[in-house]
Amino acid sequence: MWREEVKLPKGSTLQENRKVDVVVVGGGITGITTAYLLQNEGLNVALLEANEILNGTTGHTTAKITAQHDVIYDELIGHIGVEQAKLYYEANDNALHFMKDLIEKENIDCQFSTQDAYLYGATLEFDHRIHKEFRAYEKLNIPCDFKTSLPFQFDIRAAAIMKNQAQFHPLQYLTHLAKQFLEKGGVIFENTVANDIEEGTSPTVITRDGHRISCQHVAICTHFPFYDGAGFFYTRMYAKRSYVLAAKTKQKFPGGMYLGADQPTHSLRSATLNGEEVVLIGGEGHKVGQGINTEYHYQSLQRFAEENFNVLSYPYRWSAQDLITIDKIPYIGKLKESKENIFIATGFKKWGMTHGTVAAQLITDLIMQRKNPYEEVYKPSRFHADPSIRYFLRQNLDVADHFIRGKLDLPKKSVEQLEKGEGNIIYVNSKRAGAYKDEGGKIHCVDTTCTHLGCEVNWNAGDSTWDCPCHGSRFSYDGTVLEGPAKTPLKTINLNDEESTQ
Missing domain, CATH: 3.50.50.60 (FAD/NAD(P)-binding domain)
Incomplete structure (x- = not known):
């Protein structure tokens, strides 16, 4: 977007x-x-x-430019101690102020705005965890607040608020x-x-x-x-994929940046697109190559959006990949x-x-x-x-x-059964392969063995990619590397002569 x-x-x-x-x-x-x-x-x-x-x-x-990184500070205190957890916060807080000062000094027009960041929980489990996270904020002297409601239609039990964060x-x-x-x-x-x-x-x-x-x-x-x-x-490290919808809504966004701790997670913030406000609705994270049909994640976000906003349209949608240590x-x-x-x-x-x-x-x-x-x-x-x-x-x-x-894993379909815009696992010469039929009817066939360490990739229908469930490598439908650690493309398979090529 x-x-x-x-x-x-x-x-x-x-x-x-x-x-x-x-x-x-x-x-x-x-x-x-x-x-x-x-x-x-x-x-x-x-x-x-x-x-x-x-x-x-x-x-x-x-x-989001924020030191609020999901439910983490209570965990950091337990694992690395108060002083190291404080340094983690200070590093990110200093980064925020560096960016803010640079934007002001250089007069960079980038929609920078100061916003409070809300981390909320709607279930009993996350009510408890949000309370603990808020106490961790206080222990680390992080400017914060606590609430039991948000300016949306859905109910929550608790929200830990990190003050004066930003978006741009x-x-x-x-x-x-x-x-x-x-x-x-x-x-x-x-x-x-x-x-x-x-x-x-x-x-x-x-x-x-x-x-x-x-x-x-x-x-x-x-x-x-x-x-x-x-x-x-x-x-x-492991790779996690998540999804975002940009929604035009009838009602004005109330301000603030919001992240739900419950599963599936939901993230909310506003942005300006071509002079109009849109709401960025994110979440539905899962390990790369291991989720359900990725189209369902977009559909789930859309249901959440329409339950809580009067949505006019969805001008953009996209997914992102993150690495977690x-x-x-x-x-x-x-x-x-x-x-x-x-x-x-x-x-x-x-x-x-x-x-x-x-x-x-x-x-x-x-x-x-x-x-x-x-x-x-x-x-x-x-x-x-x-x-x-x-x-x-x-x-x-x-x-x-x-x-x-x-x-x-056994092949799901034959080449002849593929619809336009569909990818799936097939057999080629008694071997597992992956095939995608583009909108023009052309078949793109690849060896599904990841070129990193030999795991078998899965089809990602939402992004039309082949994703590795082991280490997060991603390939386009024609085998081109999109995300590492793989460096080498998937082998392509010529269905006419059933010979593999690089």
Whole structure:
């Protein structure tokens, strides 16, 4: 939705070997903010983006700038202690104020507005949890309030309110930063896929097309790290997909940003689209590749919308993917303690606007050799005995379960039975395959074995993609990689000669 209203600065295509101070990989909020900050420090920075900048998760967010990250602070206090939990809050609160101050200083027109953030529960279970979360706010000295009702038709039992948070138009904000970065001498290379890194005192980023960029530091700001460096991040995170409707309604939105803690979750905020107010209604999250027919998630959001608003139309709908770490705290900092000049930022859960800014500030400080008070909180090499072990085992048992189930899953239809716009599992030459019939009647057939670690992908009808239930890789209907950790496309199958091709 956000891209409809923004003219983005265009990057160039990398065509020769280059040497720069810093290579930033990833054209979302983290990458662009990091590149902007480092260029302002006087460094020579190149930003690489596999597609077009601001075309991934950043362009599909509900764009809340908030330190309220679902029901988390009571849990953080229990697992990492009051002081570390306070640092987590302060890092995100500082990010909010950094963005607010920059928007005011640079006079960025991006629909920034201060809003209170409401976390509410409607059931007895979440009434108890919201009360505990509110007490955690008080313990951490977070400006807050408590209510037992909201300005909507549905009833709740409790709401913990974090005061003076914000919302904005993310691409209008980041377009300004990208333009400033380019004006100050930075370079952006779009349609440039970073594929590997040669480590050393001067690391070299190698692109899929074989181009090489030497530098002093690399900042990996891709959604899923394109380079793992034996960090095994795919075993320490899982991918979750959620859905958003933009609804035009008769009644005016009452203000505020709202997140329901009950299942399925629902998120509410307003936005301005072509001069008209719309309500962004999000939620219905599930692990990638493991949900029911994804069209049902949109239908469920629509039912919720029409139960609580007088809806006139739904001009937009989209889905987004988020990575969640085993302790729910992002991995930001040195890729490994032994890798002094390679940095990573990933696992933001659903809070990329603040955590992307936290990451940019932290990585900038580390490259500039400045102390940052939040380094230990976000250190990628950390491992908390509880809950890390429990979640690590749970997620990887889930991977094993889906790996086996995928191999045993029987095809659902034959090619002849497919309707236009439908994708499904079929048999090709006695082997499992995936087929999609486009609106013109053309069949696109792929091998359903994920090129990451061999799990079987499932069809996502809502987005017309093949999604891996094990580690969250996503592929277009023709096999092209859309989301990592997979780097290689699905093999395509020619139904005429039944031969596989890359």
